[in-house]
Amino acid sequence: MESHIAEIVQHTGGVIGNAWLMIAFPLVGAFILLVFNRFTNRWGHLLGVAMSLASFVVAVLAFFELIGFGEEERRRAVHLYEFIPGMVDMGLLIDPLSISFALLITGVGSLIHIYSIGYMAHDEHRRRFFSYLNLFVAAMLLLVLADNYVGLFIGWEGVGLASYLLIGFWQFKPSAAVAAKKAFVVNRVGDFGLLVGMFIIWTTFGTLTFAELGEKIQPGQTNGTMLAIGLLLLLGACGKSAQLPLQSWLLDAMEGPTPVSALIHAATMVTAGVYLVVRSGAFFFPEGSGAALAVAIVGAATLLAGAIIGCAKDDIKKGLAGSTMSQIGYMMLGAGLGPAGYAFAIGHLITHGFFKADMFLGAGSVMHGMNDEVDMRKYGALRKVMPITFVTFFIGYLAIIGFPLLSGYFTKDGIIETAVHHQPILGWLAVLGAGITGFYMSRMVFMTFFGQKRWADDAHPHESPLVMTVPLMILSLGALGLGAYLVLSNRLLLFLAPAVGRPEELPEFAPFAPSGLATLGLVAVGAIFAWMKYGRAEVPSVQPRGSFLTTFARRDLYGDALNESLFMRPGQWLTRLAVFFDNRGVDGIVNGLAAGIGGSSGRLRRVQTGFARTYALSIFIGAALLTGALLLVGNI
């Protein structure tokens, strides 16, 4: 159970000492584009790309500086300034884990920026779009680079804000506005968990920085408080990473422009939850603890749910969204398995970043050529007219289903094998999920690129311009070889070890393990089944009614219906009740009191008749009474 996590060293100077530039570049970009709005219309997108690339360059330089240090000194903290005096200072933590994320975010993020130049070319608000993209990158970098939970939380919410803005980018569509709000609110439910988790951490340990927590928490320590913190942080992670039960926002988030979907789903936002769990892993999710088990269970449940949803979607983006849920589920499953799983979870996160971005952007390219049609039943036989998009998408597809020797094969298989080893039941569920993945991803490819043309009459599909296809090619290269590079000879695991700990025994690459073979077999079965149903047979261009199960999947497993009947409707009633109570109850009492006083004084004023003689009588009576009283008292 002994995991060797390196001490955090204070660092100044050099590239790492100036790592804040990584965040500052895109932040300044966003600021300039928003403040000088119309004046930057002509070159705004270029500035956005330049800022993102600059950030990438800093990340690369920092990475090389970091590997220049010895293995035990690769956790460098950079103090920035005093944030809340006596509570928390703002600082950055550059270690193998955060730098991996930073590279992924800035690298894939920059490619998405470049792609967006082409994709958003005809949108009059392209400049605004780039400012949001920059904001997103900056917030995400703050999230992964911060050396404390408060900084992480600021980045965390910044990401939420940017995604709100991006999902609602076409806010004049009511559906987009609703989806954006929903994403934010559902995320806030997760934030509630993260917030309360932070309260407990602060109250128990008196600090919120990772370095000091590392000193105060013994590795492997568990008790009720730690379990509570773990579960609350998991709630936060569920919100950001769209895990059950907070998954419902992700499918609606497809209302945003397609590069947004790529940025949110592939490179950044949804991986934040995995980052949180892995970052806190040594503290609150030690191997074998209840909290870690909860993470793994949530992951396994979501990977199945996402896969099932993916099977029934005809909207290509929603299909991909389902698959994202599912793949993040794999990562969470890996993150719940302790140090052995972390490396694979992060590895899968990185390769998934590449192949999912590849496929999302590919889907965007298809939509770009098809007049923004998203219904796969209106596609078919596109491989001939969009060769580059087809090839890159196909590579991404092979990677995600775990075709041997491609990226996904190494990382996903790693998670499955580790899971079978540690939590057999969850592991075999993950194998089943892989089979379903084989089915729905094949279905997507066959419906889109193979079979008969089912295009709308006015569709003239064409290949996208180079500015869009070059990023696709680069991403597909990553989907091809990155997995092998990271996993073979445990390169990533050894690199991450100082930050997240090292498992007792290093996993060995075992291509012929029973779980691996079973996965391959199931994937093949799923793919063949999909071929028979959607490749060879004709796909109806109108959605068939489908069985009970299909409807179940189409309606997102009734997640929205559940939320609506459990939270939304009672909430509306409660609100109405409260407003009524406030107007009639609280205010009513006050107004009633006022009316009562007014009424009684209205009756009392009748005494003032205006007749002088009446007044005189009352004076005499008063005087008589007074005299009488004095006589009675006898003190006259």
Added chain:
Amino acid sequence: MSPWLPILMAVPVVGAIVVALLPKGSDKLAKQVALLVSLLVLVLTGVVAAGFKPSGERFQFVAEYNWIPSFGVKFGVGVDGVALVLIALSAVLVPIVILASWHDADGVKTADGTLITPKRSVKTYFSLLLVLEAMMIGVFAATDIFLFYVFFEAMLIPMYFMIGSYGGAQRSYAAVKFLLYSLFGGLLMLVAVIGLYFVAGKQTFMFPELVGAIQDPVTQKWLFAGFFIAFAIKAPLWPVHTWLPDAAAQAPAGAAVLLVGVLDKVGTFGMLRFCLELFPDAAKAFTMPIVVLAVISIIYGAIVAIGQTDMKRLIAYTSISHFGFIVLGVFAMSSVAQSGAALYMVNHGFATGALFLAAGFLIARRGSPFIADYGGVQKVAPLLAGFFLVAGLAGLSLPGLSSFVSEFMVMIGTYSSQAHGSGALTVAAIISAVAVILAAVYILWMVQRTMNGPTAEPVKAFKDLNAREVWVLAPLVALIIGFGFFPKPLLDVINPSVQQTLTNVKVPTSTIAEKGTGQ
């Protein structure tokens, strides 16, 4: 004896007299003079703030003049950290409000095109604003409790006229309701002030000399109640909050900003300084019921806000929720929570001020405060929509914006407070954290219904913000973002005086940083 604070109060009074004496018809000149005077006050406040030493004496810039010698009443002023930041808040908000209400006193347009004309002249409005500024500075600067009471009550007068003479259709009802509520509370406070004078028997109303003067717990409780009810009405705390939505909805936007942003802070400021320090035992005894009321305010205000159809009322209810946080922080009796509460008073002023003003600009374009009358504003007025969103996000305490720091400090300070040993404060913190979710609902739903979606027909003619309106909102947004990432300058000023308060309340002031021994 330092002349700075009396000067700070005198300048706006002189300005008000000058504005009032301007000849009829010189409305524009009146506005310009008022703006200049308020900017001068801002500069002077900057000088005072620069001269304030956080590590020095508690009360600085002290000045005392005999006022009613036979009762020991003095014109005593001086500022500690909390008072200073609140004076700075007023000094920042007044010029912004003057600039924002450039046309507020010209009459209120309603949705059907009729104009509700004000009952008084334009220059009177700006004169009243300056008088109000002097009183706001005075109420925070007063160290003599009698003087504090005088300002506390006198502040009502300009505000009453601003609501009652320049407000919307229901202005008379709202103004009278506001006045009656406040007077009721003020009378209880007057009784308590006189009681304090006689029970303490020190022939003085000076606050520093009265700290610790009342020892008897029962007397403390009665006097505490007198002060607290007045402050709770002012703050406003559930269930004596219903005047605020009416007053804020009927007042012109600028007056609403000062009402919610500064005037109501007198309530929470008074709780922090007077209720806690003068009557520490009573404060501890009453903590639990007050915390319950605060938590009810937080959740109740948020829920009722969700259900509002009128933008200004909605913002008023969000403020009730936020004031719940401030009261919670004050009575959590931990240094983190109290610093957070004091910081919240300032940040809430900026955030709600920006939100009220942005909503005011929106309403001025359409004449209707009802959310349902808008839709798709983003398309025609992106700047307005953008500022509205940022102000709204500050209202929902988005991390990275100033209100987050204070809300976070209040909640975490409450959660970790050891003041009562029991888990009640812990539960209170967790329940109040639910407001984080509710806040997202009320703000974003309002944004969605007004700014997003297809553009409504009457909205299509909207003009985007003009230069004046941008200059109103931009400084506020800059402050909101700036203090969101760098709250240290404010906290450095606030922390010592909060520590002093806790010392007077005799709560152990060990900061959390010292504990945290782990398991």
Added chain:
Amino acid sequence: MTTHYLVLSGILFAIGALGVLIRRNAIVVFMCVELMLNACNLAFVTFSRQVGNLEGQIIAFFVMVVAAAEVVVGLAIIVTIFRTRRSASVDDANLLKY
């Protein structure tokens, strides 16, 4: 014996009070008020005599002065009311009410 003076004073006061209460004509009411004042004056002078100092008599002079002033103002009001309303009844002048 001074008791008779006091009894007379009481009787005069009672007559005056009764007149104020039951008569409608403003002039008569006014005269009744004067009667009450003079009843008081009689009592004051009597007490002065009883006690043996001058204070009661001095107060009687004060009362006379005040009564004279009152007559001036009161009669002026009554005359003005009579001019505008053609009536001197106190019951007709009841506008000053709720």
